Amino acid sequence: MTDEEMTQLAINTIRTLSIDAVQQAKSGHPGTPMALAPLIYTIWNRVMRFDPEDPIWPNRDRFVLSNGHASMLLWSVLHLTRTKAVNANYERLGHVSVSLEDIRHFRQLDSKAPGHPEYHWVSGVETTTGPLGQGVATSVGMAIAQKWLAHRYNRPRFDIFDYNVYAVCGDGCLMEGISSEAASLAGHLGLDNLCWIYDNNHITIEGKTRITFTEDVEARFLAYGWNVLRVGNANDLERIEQALAIFRKTKERPTFIVLDSHIGYGSPHKQDTAAAHGEPLGDDEVRLCKRAYGWPEDKTFLVPDGVYQHFAAGVGARGAETRRKWAELFAAYRTEYPDAAEEIELMQRRELPSGWDRNLPVFAADPKGIAGRDASGKTLNVLAQNIPWLLGGSADLGPSNKTTLNYEGAGDFQADNPGGKNLHFGIREHAMAAIINGLSLSKLRGYGASFFIFSDYARPAIRLSALMELPTIFIFTHDAMGDGEDGPTHQPVEHLASLRAIPGLVTLRPADANEVIEAYRYIMQLRHEPAVLVLSRQPLPTLDRKKYAPASGVALGAYVLADAPGGDPEVVLIASGSEVILAVEAHERLFADGIGSRVVSMPSWDIFEHQTQEYQDSVLPPSLVARIAVEQASTFGWERYIGKRGRMIGMKTFGASAPLKELQKKFGFEPDQIVAAAKELLGKN
Numbered sequence: 001m002t003d004e005e006m007t008q009l010a011i012n013t014i015r016t017l018s019i020d021a022v023q024q025a026k027s028g029h030p031g032t033p034m035a036l037a038p039l040i041y042t043i044w045n046r047v048m049r050f051d052p053e054d055p056i057w058p059n060r061d062r063f064v065l066s067n068g069h070a071s072m073l074l075w076s077v078l079h080l081t082r083t084k085a086v087n088a089n090y091e092r093l094g095h096v097s098v099s100l101e102d103i104r105h106f107r108q109l110d111s112k113a114p115g116h117p118e119y120h121w122v123s124g125v126e127t128t129t130g131p132l133g134q135g136v137a138t139s140v141g142m143a144i145a146q147k148w149l150a151h152r153y154n155r156p157r158f159d160i161f162d163y164n165v166y167a168v169c170g171d172g173c174l175m176e177g178i179s180s181e182a183a184s185l186a187g188h189l190g191l192d193n194l195c196w197i198y199d200n201n202h203i204t205i206e207g208k209t210r211i212t213f214t215e216d217v218e219a220r221f222l223a224y225g226w227n228v229l230r231v232g233n234a235n236d237l238e239r240i241e242q243a244l245a246i247f248r249k250t251k252e253r254p255t256f257i258v259l260d261s262h263i264g265y266g267s268p269h270k271q272d273t274a275a276a277h278g279e280p281l282g283d284d285e286v287r288l289c290k291r292a293y294g295w296p297e298d299k300t301f302l303v304p305d306g307v308y309q310h311f312a313a314g315v316g317a318r319g320a321e322t323r324r325k326w327a328e329l330f331a332a333y334r335t336e337y338p339d340a341a342e343e344i345e346l347m348q349r350r351e352l353p354s355g356w357d358r359n360l361p362v363f364a365a366d367p368k369g370i371a372g373r374d375a376s377g378k379t380l381n382v383l384a385q386n387i388p389w390l391l392g393g394s395a396d397l398g399p400s401n402k403t404t405l406n407y408e409g410a411g412d413f414q415a416d417n418p419g420g421k422n423l424h425f426g427i428r429e430h431a432m433a434a435i436i437n438g439l440s441l442s443k444l445r446g447y448g449a450s451f452f453i454f455s456d457y458a459r460p461a462i463r464l465s466a467l468m469e470l471p472t473i474f475i476f477t478h479d480a481m482g483d484g485e486d487g488p489t490h491q492p493v494e495h496l497a498s499l500r501a502i503p504g505l506v507t508l509r510p511a512d513a514n515e516v517i518e519a520y521r522y523i524m525q526l527r528h529e530p531a532v533l534v535l536s537r538q539p540l541p542t543l544d545r546k547k548y549a550p551a552s553g554v555a556l557g558a559y560v561l562a563d564a565p566g567g568d569p570e571v572v573l574i575a576s577g578s579e580v581i582l583a584v585e586a587h588e589r590l591f592a593d594g595i596g597s598r599v600v601s602m603p604s605w606d607i608f609e610h611q612t613q614e615y616q617d618s619v620l621p622p623s624l625v626a627r628i629a630v631e632q633a634s635t636f637g638w639e640r641y642i643g644k645r646g647r648m649i650g651m652k653t654f655g656a657s658a659p660l661k662e663l664q665k666k667f668g669f670e671p672d673q674i675v676a677a678a679k680e681l682l683g684k685n
């Protein structure tokens with residue numbers, strides 16, 4: 001067999017595995033894998049530096065399949081390259097990541113060939129994709145990470161980090177706003193390590209793109225500052241290879257390759273139609289496709305002789321050699337630069353450097369207090385100095401969010417200063433959150449910030465953080481009605497409830513400056529969960545921790561802050577954030593009136609629910625049914641803590657534009673109103 005024939009056989013193996021898997025599953029997306037098999041083949045077998053033996057080797061090239069519905073491309077190539085599995089402790093397991101059995105069970109329970117690429121579930125998947133646009137936006141974070149890592153760790157003769165990032169996307173990805181945000185930023189930053197390949201097939205689910213998407217995409221990317229290339233035939237391997245070679249030589253600009261393709265390539269009745277996008281071809285059409293490829297029509301899930309070896313000789317050999325050289329390089333680097341090498345190793349395991357929490361501030365009791373965002377800014381500035389790879393920024397609200405790192409040498413990340421620790425995302429919350437995911441997937445500790453109200457603009461990517469189990473950090477300030485005069489457009493109501501509903505996401509709303517520090521202490525130690533920190537704009541009194549319980553209770557999610565004498569309260573007041581101080585004042589007044597109450601500070605439902613039942617019952621004794629929750633947010637969900645007989649002082653409407661004091665009065669967030677509710681509940685009014 002000639003080389004060319006072998007290559008064609010390998011490409012058709014990707015095609016037919018994809019076709020057979022979709023047919024067997026009776027669902028899935030065959031058309032795009034049929035069209036893009038040559039592209040995937042070329043990137044993987046001819047270009048990428050990826051060692052199937054170690055899919056988490058730090059200097060591997062990254063591959064992102066942003067059009068995640070074409071997942072069979074990835075399952076085919078991971079299988080054919082015999083990529084090995086690793087576990088959550090970053091140990092190599094010896095067996096293959098995606099077996100032929102998995103592919104036979106495409107989209108079935110427990111198969112390592114699920115419907116869409118899932119990071120964490122299948123080794124070799126660099127990021128979860130499926131929500132269109134997320135993959136390409138995340139790839140920008142990966143490219144930023146490479147630039148930052150190279151700047152910090154490379155030394156003369158030691159190119160420890162010099163990998164490239166490849167992302168494949170379709171019409172859907174490019175229609176989604178997030179990709180425009182991300183492409184605009186990538187162009188601004190001149191990320192020449194980033195290559196997007198656009199599957200220009202003129203088809204989406206509803207038909208031809210001429211019904212919705214007729215702009216000049218190439219001109220748009222040129223305007224973003226990208227180098228734009230075009231390959232007019234998706235089956236032309238030499239042209240694809242050439243375009244990828246141009247990418248690798250291009251400096252100071254990311255590369256955008258437009259690849260003209262035919263969805264369902266080879267299918268006599270479905271090629272170039274939307275019907276090829278998202279349904280099985282049908283038995284007859286499958287036969288006709290196989291005939292067109294010169295494939296045995298009756299064979300299913302066939303991997304012809306020589307195909308595994310062909311991938312082993314391509315990406316396998318190149319990857320092994322590159323990784324071997326890198327390992328040698330890194331060994332020498334470790335001798336010359338032991339501290340830098342140790343940082344790299346810690347980072348890979350998501351561990352913290354020793355002394356990571358030294359010099360954290362402690363705030364003395366102060367009735368005037370300090371805003372959550374200010375306490376956060378002080379804490380973050382200390383942590384970022386202790387943890388070199390903690391970096392991030394805001395979507396243009398740094399001065400308001402107090403997330404700017406202003407210590408000497410922190411610097412701004414820009415094309416000409418890739419070592420800067422302040423990222424400027426511009427007003428692009430959605431891309432920001434995806435980029436934070438990309439940083440985290442590259443093992444940096446990334447944070448992103450905005451007003452809490454705009455968490456909505458970032459939410460789809462935050463959700464993916466949780467799905468991927470990434471320790472990302474989102475810092476949202478102006479957490480309730482604190483920006484009073486800005487009015488209801490800027491006052492979050494349902495946001496806490498909505499984020500609390502995301503499985504695995506740790507949402508924290510601290511009550512005072514010391515709770516902010518403890519929240520950070522908790523967050524920094526997370527390795528597999530994202531966290532959202534919800535902070536006040538306005539000053540909050542710093543509680544006297546000699547009088548009240550220590551703020552370390554934050555690590556338990558909720559804790560008894562103040563209690564009735566003898567620990568035998570008639571009523572419990574549960575609050576988070578800025579409302580905790582109101583509950584404390586109500587508690588003091590109730591005490592003066594001879595009513596024993598308990599104040600529970602509850603910064604995090606999620607953390608609290610992970611405590612033992614015994615602890616939870618000690619904070620909220622089941623027999624104590626007189627319960628009042630106070631939170632400047634939607635009442636939605638609080639029933640679980642206040643029970644049928646409890647009261648909730650929360651928001652059932654949007655807020656209003658007025659000074660905070662007036663809003664607090666109007667909506668019931670005053671100690672007297674809490675006292676009145678408690679007395680009413682106890683029948684003592």
Ligand SMILES: Cc1ncc(C[n+]2csc(CCOP(=O)(O)OP(=O)(O)O)c2C)c(N)n1
Pocket residue numbers: 032067069070130131132133169170171172173176199201203204205263277
């Ligand atoms: C954010 C988002 N919206 C909608 C979908 C549902 N969806 C999946 S694929 C698709 C069409 C995508 O068209 P294109 O990217 O051109 O893919 P092709 O059919 O060409 O492979 C849609 C609407 C999705 N996955 N994500």
Ligand SMILES: [Mg+2]
Pocket residue numbers: 170171172199200201202203204
């Ligand atoms: Mg398309």
